Amino acid sequence: MAYNDDEFEAIARQVELIGQRLSVPIQPRGEEGIAEVLFRAACENGFRKTSTFAGILGLGRREMTPQSLAREHLDATRLADFLGTRTRTDVESVIYPKLDRFGNRIRFFGRDVALKGFFTSHRRIAPRSLADNLTLKAVWGVAGLSFDPDTRETLLTRCPECGERASYTIGIALELCPGCYRKEVLVDFRKYPQPIAEADDNEALDFALALINPRLSIEQLDFNILHACLAGHGPGELFQLISHMAVAWENSLNTAWLVSPAAQALATASRAILDWPYGMGRFSEAIIRRNPMRQDPSTLAYAVCQSVGRDLRIRVLGAFQAGRRSRK
Numbered sequence: 001m002a003y004n005d006d007e008f009e010a011i012a013r014q015v016e017l018i019g020q021r022l023s024v025p026i027q028p029r030g031e032e033g034i035a036e037v038l039f040r041a042a043c044e045n046g047f048r049k050t051s052t053f054a055g056i057l058g059l060g061r062r063e064m065t066p067q068s069l070a071r072e073h074l075d076a077t078r079l080a081d082f083l084g085t086r087t088r089t090d091v092e093s094v095i096y097p098k099l100d101r102f103g104n105r106i107r108f109f110g111r112d113v114a115l116k117g118f119f120t121s122h123r124r125i126a127p128r129s130l131a132d133n134l135t136l137k138a139v140w141g142v143a144g145l146s147f148d149p150d151t152r153e154t155l156l157t158r159c160p161e162c163g164e165r166a167s168y169t170i171g172i173a174l175e176l177c178p179g180c181y182r183k184e185v186l187v188d189f190r191k192y193p194q195p196i197a198e199a200d201d202n203e204a205l206d207f208a209l210a211l212i213n214p215r216l217s218i219e220q221l222d223f224n225i226l227h228a229c230l231a232g233h234g235p236g237e238l239f240q241l242i243s244h245m246a247v248a249w250e251n252s253l254n255t256a257w258l259v260s261p262a263a264q265a266l267a268t269a270s271r272a273i274l275d276w277p278y279g280m281g282r283f284s285e286a287i288i289r290r291n292p293m294r295q296d297p298s299t300l301a302y303a304v305c306q307s308v309g310r311d312l313r314i315r316v317l318g319a320f321q322a323g324r325r326s327r328k
C-alpha cells in the first residue's frame with residue numbers, strides 16, 4: 001500500500017504520540033463542537049466519565065457541557081495531541097473562539113453569539129440523523145432550537161423509556177441511554193424516530209435556521225431580504241433575537257416554561273424580523289394580546305433583547321413601545 005505525504009505524516013504523528021494520546025485516535029468531524037468530540041472520545045476509548053479528561057487537558061472545571069467548555073481556555077496543541085488528530089491544527093474547528101476576555105461572547109461556526117443560555121446543559125438527539133450517521137451534532141445543543149435544522153426532526157430531550165435526560169458526563173455509547181444502561185437495559189435512541197417539525201411559513205423558518213445552521217457558511221446567507229437597518233447585524237445576533245422572541249411567544253400561553261421554541265413560534269418571530277419594522281410592531285401587539293394578564297410589555301421587550309447588542313436592543317424596544325402605544 002502506498003501512502004501520500006499527508007497520510008505518512010499523520011501516521012508518523014500518531015506513532016510519535018503513543019503514550020500521550022488516546023488509544024483510539026479521535027478525528028473531529030465537521031458537525032461536532034468540543035463537547036461532542038470529547039464525549040465521543042470517552043465512548044470510543046472506554047472511559048465511563050468524560051470528566052476524567054479534565055485534568056489531562058488542564059481544564060479548570062470538570063463539567064463537560066458545551067457551555068462550560070466554551071468558557072475554558074483550551075490549549076489547542078494539547079487537545080490535538082491528546083485526541084491524536086491527523087495534524088496539530090485539526091481541533092481548530094471544534095474550539096469556539098472567545099470574543100471577549102471572559103468568554104461571554106463566542107463564535108459558533110462563524111456566528112457571533114452571547115454564551116449565556118445559548119446551549120442546553122443536556123445532550124439532545126435527532127434519532128433519524130443518528131441512525132444515518134453516528135455523530136452528535138453541536139447544533140443539537142443550541143437551546144433556541146427544538147429540532148435538527150437540516151432534517152427538521154424534533155430532538156429527543158429525554159429517554160423515551162426511562163424519562164431521564166442524557167448528560168455530557170456519562171459516556172457509554174452515542175446511541176445508548178446511560179440511565180437505562182445503568183439498569184442493564186440497552187435503549188438505542190436510533191429506534192425512536194421523532195416527528196418532523198413544521199410551520200406555516202417556510203420562508204421565515206428557513207431564514208431563521210440559516211442564521212444558525214453550521215452547514216451553511218455565512219457567505220451563503222442572503223441579507224438583502226432584510227430591512228436596511230437590520231442588515232448590519234450578524235446572523236448570530238439575529239438568531240438569538242428571533243429565538244428569544246419565539247420563546248416569549250411560546251411562554252405567553254404555556255404554563256410550563258419552555259426554553260426551546262417549536263418551529264411555528266420560530267417562524268412567527270422570524271416573520272416579524274423579515275417584515276421589519278411593521279412586522280415587529282404587529283408581533284409585539286399580538287404577543288401582548290395573547291395573554292394580557294401576564295404580559296408586561298417592558299419585561300417582555302427586555303427578555304427578547306437579552307442577548308443582543310445595544311443598537312439592536314434600542315430598535316426592538318422602540319418597536320415594542322410603538323406596539324404598546326397603538327393599543328392605548
Ligand SMILES: [Zn+2]
Pocket residue numbers: 159160161162163164177178179180181187
Ligand atoms: Zn433510558
